[in-house]
Amino acid sequence: MLKIYNTLTRNKEVFQPRQHPKVGMYVCGMTVYDYCHIGHARVMVVFDTVARYLRHLGYELTYVRNVTDIDDKIIQRANERGEAFTALTERFIEAMHEDERALSVLPPDIEPRATQSIPDIVNMIQNLIAKGYAYVGSNGDVFYAVGQFASYGQLSGKNIEDLQAGERVNVDQAKRDPLDFVLWKMAKPGEPSWESPWGLGRPGWHIECSAMSTCCLGNHFDIHGGGMDLQFPHHENEIAQSEASTGETFVNYWMHNGFVRVNEEKMSKSLGNFFTVREVLKQYRPEIIRFFILSSHYRSPLNYSDEQLNDAGLALTRLYTALRGVECSESPLLEDYVKRFEEAMNDDFNTAVALAVLFDLARELNKAENKLPYAVTLKTLAGLLGLLQDDVEKFLKGSASQQGLDEEAIEQLISERAAAKANKQWAQADAIRDQLKAQGIVLEDVAGGQTLWRREN
């Protein structure tokens, strides 16, 4: 029985889809004006894992993850570079898809873009104005009247009085209330714009997600996810917009993943302390990054450091090593392990415990006479996490840099060593082994006189 921690109630709740077995899940995706960093990778990997597991449980999932391809920062960045904003966003959407594929993140079923959803956005704003939840401000922008929405603040646990007391943003004079937020922003000369009943302009950030999610999944759907920082105000505003517009409950389960940190500080674009996925991929293989992300619970903070990535690489190597030399043909799964794995995942997607089950399985596999059922179970369960699907030899012999000795040279040295060993010239054999070791190649003499090799990460 799957339980999900629901930010709305601050409790783990038994997951019950609205229309079993169908499940709708919407995740707030990227604003595409730069490369994805490891924080973005965490969102992609976490919700990819959620999606995989929901499907494993037999749910018919529709997974929607949007792309924000118009906003102030995109316009600014495109201007700085003297290019059309669409050229900028196309480039970074492609880069995002590359990163996604590298991390074994399966694409969402629908990937709507804000700029392709303008009619839906305009409709929703019109609806909100008609119902008295929105108004045109003195500068022509359209605003949402937060005071009209009675349960505002429920998701983030805030109340309007506290928010006003803590107000420290420059108050936009065009608003009736400082908490009101923009739904439609009038274009300045030269800015990208779309037709609307209020004139040429562009959508505010929050409204696009309300429009795209309800269009793709219906007014009321099951799961909405995103990073912790979106809880307020973004998701709070989404609820206010959607529920005011449709008159229905918006979302049943809200999921928020924790941050990636660097030196105990949130990794973010504004702090500038981020590592992009493609930078990190120069040093670590993609599966190691995925393992690193899944090694802690999705709601916990995740500290980024070389030491942690190195550990992840060693741990993953242990799992691949266990599978080495086992032909994975058909075999029934070992139910005990499947059960333990599912219990872990059913507990709010506890991937850390699920991985511990894989290590227990690996130990038994290493001991077992008949390795097949263990190997098949290990590979199958790991597959639900998007792990251990690479060819074993390819993983063990590969590296991030693809530099160093080529395989032919390594094999050559191994045969020279074998000859030395055959003549009991141990010093010479060991010298060759040390030479390879110095270049990151580890040898393993196995039963039967064969020598296997692998690259250290």
Place this chain on the structure above:
RNA sequence: GGCUGCGUAGCAAAGUGGUUAUGCAGCGGCCUGCAAAGCCGUAUACAGCGGUUCGAUUCCGCUCGCAGCCUCCA
């Protein structure tokens, strides 16, 4: 200031009102020409102070420390 959440062994990370998490590193052993890998054994914990309890790392309170949101951010 308001609101969240966290503080577990050398490092990382789960979890639990009484019994082995797990990975890496350490120590002892087995295996090996020696290694590597693997296996077996083993040490090091639950921020501090009170309270509830037969018993608390686990529940409650306080203190200290850290992070996040309250502003664009995954």
